[in-house]
Amino acid sequence: MRSLARAFYHRDVVTVARDLLGCVLVHEVGDVRVVGSIVEVEAYGQDDPASHAYRGMTARNAPMFGPPGHAYVYFTYGMHHCLNAVTGEEGTPAAVLIRAVEPIEGLEAMRARRPGIRDRDLARGPARLTKAFAVGPEHDGADLSMGALTIAMGERLAHDAVVATPRIGIDAAQDGRAWRFAVRGSEWVSGPRRLEAMG
DNA sequence: CAGAAGATCATCT
């Protein structure tokens, strides 16, 4: 598998979000490798009131202003981590939230990390997938809040979003703000109600 | 310094 080039992320956030569908998310911790196909994403652009960066740069959202292709991982609700891919021009805040992936490889590890959870729900949600994939300070060590974690750059890095042709169809929904995209008909997107909303 | 809200999830009715 090949990592996505920086140029992939160096584009409009909505375009990148759409194109990330079907791409593969890979994370390795020691010998353990887990892989999943991205089935649901959400784009947060510069003028989006729902974006963490809407009111300018802060300590938390600084990675969103950084170079495309890096990760923006944030902690929320006192217990969850969420993973984003930074896109567009450096200096212009934009990122794609990875909302759900379909597990492909490393199911055993995912089950161990999320005991008692049905396979279908292992990575079906932005905070669920970070737990199944062990994305977070406790496993990555790096200072995630500074965007030190990098996805998809050809360099030797712990995190790689890998190329795969976007499969199936695409649906878009506008929450009034962030653009959400999901693989049409996928059983692995985060929530039946959301699917319905996407028509 | 206090207060509120949060790109969520699991669990319950």
Added chain:
DNA sequence: GATGATCTTCTGT
């Protein structure tokens, strides 16, 4: 459909 968990981040004073 509603609620509690749990704590960081941001805002206003």
